[in-house]
Structures are given as C-alpha cells and as structure tokens.
Amino acid sequence: MIRTVIRGTGRHLPPRLVTNQDLAQWMDTSDEWIQQRTGIQQRYWIDPDHPEGASDLGVKAARIALERAGWQATDIDLIIFATLSPDVFFPGSGCLLQHKLGLETTPALDIRQQCTGFLYGMATADAFIRSGMYRRILFVGAEVHSTGLDISTEGRDVTVIFGDGAAAVCFEALETDEPVGVLGQRLHAQGEFAESLMTEAPASRLWPRLTPEMLDQRRHYPRMDGKLIFKLALKRLPETAMAVLKETGIDKHDIDLYIPHQANMRINQFFEKQMELAEGKVYHNIQTYGNTTAATIPLAIDEALEKGIIGPGSTICCFGLGAGVTWGVSIYRFVK
Numbered sequence: 001m002i003r004t005v006i007r008g009t010g011r012h013l014p015p016r017l018v019t020n021q022d023l024a025q026w027m028d029t030s031d032e033w034i035q036q037r038t039g040i041q042q043r044y045w046i047d048p049d050h051p052e053g054a055s056d057l058g059v060k061a062a063r064i065a066l067e068r069a070g071w072q073a074t075d076i077d078l079i080i081f082a083t084l085s086p087d088v089f090f091p092g093s094g095c096l097l098q099h100k101l102g103l104e105t106t107p108a109l110d111i112r113q114q115c116t117g118f119l120y121g122m123a124t125a126d127a128f129i130r131s132g133m134y135r136r137i138l139f140v141g142a143e144v145h146s147t148g149l150d151i152s153t154e155g156r157d158v159t160v161i162f163g164d165g166a167a168a169v170c171f172e173a174l175e176t177d178e179p180v181g182v183l184g185q186r187l188h189a190q191g192e193f194a195e196s197l198m199t200e201a202p203a204s205r206l207w208p209r210l211t212p213e214m215l216d217q218r219r220h221y222p223r224m225d226g227k228l229i230f231k232l233a234l235k236r237l238p239e240t241a242m243a244v245l246k247e248t249g250i251d252k253h254d255i256d257l258y259i260p261h262q263a264n265m266r267i268n269q270f271f272e273k274q275m276e277l278a279e280g281k282v283y284h285n286i287q288t289y290g291n292t293t294a295a296t297i298p299l300a301i302d303e304a305l306e307k308g309i310i311g312p313g314s315t316i317c318c319f320g321l322g323a324g325v326t327w328g329v330s331i332y333r334f335v336k
Ligand code: UT7
Pocket: 028, 029, 030, 033, 034, 037, 038, 115, 156, 157, 158, 160, 161, 225, 226, 227, 229, 230, 233, 262, 263, 264, 267, 291, 293, 321, 322, 323
C-alpha cells in the first residue's frame, strides 16, 4: 500500500524580534494583557529596511527541508504553497518559489486555507501521492503578516497575535504494509463565518478594488471577531479530534504529541483539559513565534523533531481552526 511519509522538515524566521513591549510603544496594549490573554511573549517580523515576501521566507525553509530529505530541488514532483499573505495578488507564491528553487516546469499549487493551510496541504499531498500521480511533494507554509497589520490601537486585538515565518515539509510515497505516514484526517469549512475573520480589500468584489477612502476606513487590515473564533475552536477542535481518533482506532493516550495551530495558548490549554490529556502532551510555542498561520504547524513539527520530543516511530495529532472558518485534524506516524 502507498503511504505518505515525511522525509525532511525545515523552518525559517525573519531576523527582527518584536517583543510585547515593542508593541506597547505603538499601541495601547501591555505585555501583561498579551501574555494573559494569548500566551505570546514575542514574535518575529521581517526587517522593513529589507522587505521580503512569503516566497522569500518559504524558499529558505524549503532549502533546509530538501537538504534533510536528501533531495535535490529537481526531485520535487509538485509544490504546494499555503499562505494567506501571498507575495502578490496573483500569481501564486508557489510559482515564485518554484523559480527561486531554480526549477523550470515543476507544477506549483497555492492553497488559501489560512490557519489550516498545513492540514489541507498535507491532505492534498496525501491524495496526490496515494493516487500514484506524484511521489515527491514539497509543502511550504509561509506568512508575512507584518506588512499588513494595523499597528495602531484600533488593530491591537489582531496585530498582537501575528508573527511572520515559514516552514517546509518534504512528503514522499512509501510502499509499505506498516501503519505509518498519514493515518487519518478530517477537513471542514463553514463559510457562514467568513466575515468573522477577514481582510476585505483589495478585493475583486469591490469597484475599484481599493480607494483612498477604504484605506482611511482601514478596510485593508485584517479584522476579527475574536470571541466567536475562540468559541468555535473550543467546540470544533476536541470534537473533530475525537472523531479522527475513533476512525483510526487510536487511543487518545497513544498520541505522543498533540501539535495544535498556535493562535491562542488558552485554546490549546482548553483542548488539553477537555481531552483529559497528561501534562506536556500538547505542544506550545506561541510564546516565541506568535501565530504564523500556515507556517505554524509544520514549524512546530520541525521544532519538536529538533528538540527530540518526537522522532522515529512517534505518532502526532495536528489540529487547528481559523479563517474561513476552516478546521481540521490529522494523525501522522513517523517511520521507525
Ligand atoms: O489564527 C486565527 C484564529 N484566531 C483565533 O483563534 C483567535 C481567537 N481569539 C482570541 O485569541 C481572543 O479573542 C483575542 C486574543 C483576539 C482577544 O482576547 P479576548 O479575551 O477575547 O478579548 P476581547 O476582544 O473580548 O477584549 C477584551 C478587552 C476589550 O476592552 P473592553 O471592551 O473590555 O474595555 C478590548 O478592547 O481587551 C481589549 N483589548 C486589548 N487590550 C490590550 C483587545 N485587544 C487588546 C490588546 N491589548 N492587544
């Protein structure tokens, strides 16, 4: 049977460290508020003197993942690029990254799934691999939020949670009868709540797509109904995780590490409590990076592998909910 396995991972963070105290100089907020409500202590943003796009961060993470997988760029059959902050409105960042990797005609697919970019991306890679269409797929999740955030007090609820960053994963087909690789997953979307987390402009549904008035009205900045998203996450994540555990026949205590999207530490602490998990079973790194959206889960996998918290034979459960709204859960087991 063909299984989808991870051969290499990598991450890249831009150089500019932005602390909660830094944010407090620009808006009415405090280190205490941010830490209490979100768990975040700092995040990395790109250097405004040397601006970079999502594909610039992504290619650096991709090169590390390729090296760890022992692949040349020319080994890649397909690139999947997940981002909500593409370099340009079109074409997709995957095409820009493909060129930066020195490739000529390798296909590149962008997905716009925000916080669940990795979960949708892994499911897409798994489907292509199991169908036999492609054997080696590079997934890249990368975000440059900082160039699009409202750093005034008006935008503080959203701005304090986001960080820039990138992570990459090399997925490969493996012929095996062992239960390894992607073991189970569920994806969901509920467009009914699309307006609750959105950057509205520029937009094809507006004429023109962006005007000075719209800039004055701050309609080009993300806006969020944080309480609603928070409540949806508390309900959807444990319920979907339980469903995938049941479908795969895996006991919740046999998961070595739960790797959540990092949007708010309180969401992940609630998940841990609701699922009655032992302490330390849920991975947190929001303190250091904030919410890096499509990069978050692969970044956490890369970091947990590097720290030796997970390794050969480990089973992980990744989950997240975000704009769309979309949510999902994936269970993956590393090859021994
Ligand atoms: O990754 C995408 C998915 N997103 C999420 O999962 C986010 C989910 N939601 C959240 O994480 C939380 O809702 C937030 C962290 C965004 C906000 O926390 P909250 O506990 O829901 O706060 P709130 O929006 O209800 O605001 C409470 C108070 C308000 O003041 P008043 O009306 O009580 O006077 C806000 O104006 O806190 C104020 N506030 C802030 N104060 C200092 C909001 N943002 C800030 C801030 N600093 N950054």
